[in-house]
Each structure stands twice: as structure tokens, then as C-alpha cells.
Amino acid sequence: MxxxxxxxxxxxxxxxxxxxxxxxxxxxxxxxxxxxxxxxxxxxxxxxxxxxxxxxxxxxxxxxxxxxxxxxxxxxVGKTPAGKKIQDAWLAHEVPQCGYCQSGQIMSASALLASKPKPTDADIDDAMAGNICRCGTYVRIREAIKQAAQSGG
Known part of the structure; x- marks a missing residue:
């Protein structure tokens, strides 16, 4: 079909x-x-x-x-305002290690920022809960999301 x-x-x-x-x-x-x-x-x-x-x-x-x-x-996703902010913050915080989960992580994080430009820690936890990172970069992921949320335009 x-x-x-x-x-x-x-x-x-x-x-x-x-x-x-x-x-x-x-x-x-x-x-x-x-x-x-x-x-x-x-x-x-x-x-x-x-x-x-x-x-x-x-x-x-x-x-x-x-x-x-x-x-x-x-x-x-980098062509969207939230996606661009997330990608920039991802690089600034050196989030990726193996990189396998990163596309899914970035997609979830950018959807979060698009819907909640100033997310709380609980919002971040809820939005990212379904994304697994075997390398364990969760602290850097959280910091990148917070930086992206604080960045202007």
C-alpha cells in the first residue's frame, strides 16, 4: 500500500x-x-x-x-529552535560517548524544550525517563538540557 x-x-x-x-x-x-x-x-x-x-x-x-x-x-531537528539549542548544549557539555543513544536523547530533550522552555528537574526526569544511556552520561544530559533552557533565542 x-x-x-x-x-x-x-x-x-x-x-x-x-x-x-x-x-x-x-x-x-x-x-x-x-x-x-x-x-x-x-x-x-x-x-x-x-x-x-x-x-x-x-x-x-x-x-x-x-x-x-x-x-x-x-x-x-537542528533546524528547530529547541533542537539547535540542545545540540549546542550537547557539544558544550561533551555529552556523547559511544553516541548510539544520542539521536533519541536529543529528540526527547528538544521536544521537552519545545513544550516547556523552562523545565524543572522533575520535567526533565519525566521527559528523559524513557531514554537509556549505557555510557551513563545522565548528569551531562541534565546539565545540557538546563543550559539549553537558559540560553536565549
């Missing part, structure tokens, strides 16, 4: 079964490999993308559930 989906501001026609996870459409059909496969059960956060500015797990979001929603991936 053919689906029209909007990814990073570009319309794509995708021929896939309706129950195909968005993650596999992004990676295998469209060749967009920035979104990572982690657990396949929405438990680790590596596959996080934005669906109409809300962080969702693309490993369990089926292509037929997207409708007219706009999808933003790690490839374009």
Missing part, C-alpha cells in the same frame, strides 16, 4: 504494509539512518522522532497511524 508521509518538511510516497514500523520506513525504505534501533519495544528511546512536535518511539509507531502528521528526525 502507498502512504504519503511528511518527513523533515519533504513529502515521501512510501510503499509498505500499514503495520510497518516508522523506524523501518525511515531506515530501510528511505535510507535515513540517524534514527537508531535499540530494543524494538519502545523501552530504550534510541528510535525517538517527533510526530507533530511530540516525541514518539518510531519502533512501535506504524506507518498507517501517522496520517497527515509531520515527522521530524535527528537529521533535521
Amino acid at each position: 502507498a502512504f504519503q508521509i511528511n518527513i523533515n518538511g519533504t513529502s515521501h510516497s512510501v510503499d509498505a504494509d500499514g503495520d510497518t514500523p516508522l523506524l523501518w520506513v525511515l531506515r530501510d525504505v528511505l535510507g535515513m539512518t540517524g534514527t537508531k534501533f535499540g530494543c524494538g519495544m519502545a523501552l530504550c528511546g534510541a528510535c525517538t522522532v517527533h510526530l507533530d512536535d511530540t516525541a514518539v518511539r518510531s519502533c512501535i509507531t506504524t506507518i498507517d497511524s501517522i496520517g497527515d502528521s509531520k515527522i521530524t528526525t535527528i537529521e533535521a
Whole structure:
């Protein structure tokens, strides 16, 4: 079946079964490999993308559930104000180590800042709870989010 989906501001026609996870459409059909496969059960956060500015797990979001929603991936999140602030803060705090979880972490953090520009520690904890970092950079992640929230424009 053919689906029209909007990814990073570009319309794509995708021929896939309706129950195909968005993650596999992004990676295998469209060749967009920035979104990572982690657990396949929405438990680790590596596959996080934005669906109409809300962080969702693309490993369990089926292509037929997207409708007219706009999808933003790690490839374009830096073009959004919240995404740019997060990416700059990520670099300033040297957050990445192995880097595998970083696209999902950045997507969750930028969705948080887009919805709550001045998040509390509890807001950060809630938004980032579903993102696992095996390298344990959680302290740097929190500090980067706080810096991004404090930065202007």
C-alpha cells in the first residue's frame, strides 16, 4: 500500500504494509539512518522522532497511524529552535560517548524544550525517563538540557 508521509518538511510516497514500523520506513525504505534501533519495544528511546512536535518511539509507531502528521528526525531537528539549542548544549557539555543513544536523547530533550522552555528537574526526569544511556552520561544530559533552557533565542 502507498502512504504519503511528511518527513523533515519533504513529502515521501512510501510503499509498505500499514503495520510497518516508522523506524523501518525511515531506515530501510528511505535510507535515513540517524534514527537508531535499540530494543524494538519502545523501552530504550534510541528510535525517538517527533510526530507533530511530540516525541514518539518510531519502533512501535506504524506507518498507517501517522496520517497527515509531520515527522521530524535527528537529521533535521537542528533546524528547530529547541533542537539547535540542545545540540549546542550537547557539544558544550561533551555529552556523547559511544553516541548510539544520542539521536533519541536529543529528540526527547528538544521536544521537552519545545513544550516547556523552562523545565524543572522533575520535567526533565519525566521527559528523559524513557531514554537509556549505557555510557551513563545522565548528569551531562541534565546539565545540557538546563543550559539549553537558559540560553536565549
